[in-house]
Amino acid sequence: MSDYIYGRNPVLEWLHGPLRVKKLYVLRGISDHFLQEINAAALKKSIPISRLDRHELGRLAGTENHQGVVAQIELPVDATMDDILQKAKEKDEPPLLAALDCVQDPHNLGAILRSADGAGVHGVVIPRDKAAQITPAVVKSSAGAAVHMPIARVTNLARTIDELKEAGLWFVGTDHEAPRRFDQVDLKGPIGIVLGGEGKGLRRLVRERCDFLVKIPMAGRINSLNVSVAAALLFFEARRQRGW
Numbered sequence: 104m105s106d107y108i109y110g111r112n113p114v115l116e117w118l119h120g121p122l123r124v125k126k127l128y129v130l131r132g133i134s135d136h137f138l139q140e141i142n143a144a145a146l147k148k149s150i151p152i153s154r155l156d157r158h159e160l161g162r163l164a165g166t167e168n169h170q171g172v173v174a175q176i177e178l179p180v181d182a183t184m185d186d187i188l189q190k191a192k193e194k195d196e197p198p199l200l201a202a203l204d205c206v207q208d209p210h211n212l213g214a215i216l217r218s219a220d221g222a223g224v225h226g227v228v229i230p231r232d233k234a235a236q237i238t239p240a241v242v243k244s245s246a247g248a249a250v251h252m253p254i255a256r257v258t259n260l261a262r263t264i265d266e267l268k269e270a271g272l273w274f275v276g277t278d279h280e281a282p283r284r285f286d287q288v289d290l291k292g293p294i295g296i297v298l299g300g301e302g303k304g305l306r307r308l309v310r311e312r313c314d315f316l317v318k319i320p321m322a323g324r325i326n327s328l329n330v331s332v333a334a335a336l337l338f339f340e341a342r343r344q345r346g347w
Contacts, residue, residue, distance in 0.1 A: 108239045109164035109173045111137050118144040121250050122242070123177040127152045130160055130171035141172055178237050182253035184267065187226030190253055194225070197293040198272060199341055202228045204260060204309045205300035206330055209235045213244025214331035215298070220248035222338035223347070224296075228263060231256045234300070261308040267295060268312070276305050276313035277337070279327045285317040290341035298334050 105125060108117060118124055118141065127145045129138060131154040145152055161167045163175075191198040201224055206212050212235040219227055235241060236256070242249045257263045264274055275288055276297040290296075297313055299305035304327075310316070319333055327333070 105175055105177050106239055107163055107165075107173055107175055109160075109166070109169040111141065111170045111172055113239070113243070114172050114174045115141055115144065116243070117174060117176055117239075118148070118150075120247060122179070124148065124150050125175040125177055126150065128155050128160055128163060128173040128175075129153070131156055133171050138171060176239065178239070178242070179250055179254065182226060182255045184228075184255055184263070184270075186253045187228075187255060188270070191225040191293075194223075196223075196225070196345070197291065198295075199224050199290075199293075199338075199345075200226045200228060200267075200272075200295050201334065201338070202260060202264060202274070202295050202297045202309075203230075203234065203300075204297060204305050205230060205234045205303075206298065207233070207235050207300055209238060209240045210244045211235070211301065211329065211331045213241045213246075213249065215334045216241070216245040216252050216254070217248045218331065218335035218338050220245075220252050222335070222342045224252070224338055226253035226255060228255045228257055228260065228295075230260050231258055261306075261312055264295065264297070264309065264312040268314075273314045274312060275315045275317055275337070276310055277319070277333055278304065278310070278316045279318050279321070281316035281318040283315070283317050285319055285337055286340055288315050288317055290337075290344045294341060296334070296337045296341065298330050298337075301330060 163173045272293045274295040
């Protein structure tokens with residue numbers, strides 16, 4: 104799966120990162136110091152470079168604000184449920200995964216992936232539709248965690264939860280009106296943590312599949328947290344209960 108990024112700093116960061124750059128496009132006739140640094144990084148990785156005029160670069164980038172450089176990059180490939188369960192098996196741990204029910208903000212998705220990686224979550228499940236997907240913006244906001252975290256995209260999240268329950272997982276969903284706090288349920292076993300999208304929370308069919316619903320107590324006037332913050336709290340509570 105490939106996409107295009109543009110701008111001097113984003114392209115240079117990607118060149119120095121672990122994901123592949125397929126091809127680099129540079130504005131014809133420009134040779135300032137910064138672009139020389141980008142060229143050197145590309146040559147070091149044997150990345151082909153093409154010289155284009157400003158209009159051609161704008162067409163690739165989708166904007167004229169490309170700063171003279173565009174890169175065709177390779178995004179992480181989709182994982183499978185087996186990949187996620189295998190990662191837990193290799194670590195000799197009960198599976199711990201996150202299921203995101205239509206989280207739509209790319210920055211929230213990136214932050215969730217970063218927290219998931221930090222807490223040792225074995226994989227993340229997202230719907231193919233009506234949800235943020237893995238894009239350069241998500242990879243960047245995840246601080247690179249999207250490169251290492253198995254991410255499975257599914258057509259029907261409720262059905263996927265049913266299948267994972269048959270494989271022995273229990274699912275814990277978040278709801279600010281739930282009777283129990285998030286630290287009052289056992290998260291040490293094979294667990295899926297289900298987080299709803301911004302504003303609407305869990306959809307009915309997904310909520311009904313959850314074995315437990317938990318809340319994060321709030322002391323102020325706002326009754327809920329940003330989904331990425333809620334995710335971090337649950338991920339690290341699961342890790343705390345598992346002895347780390």
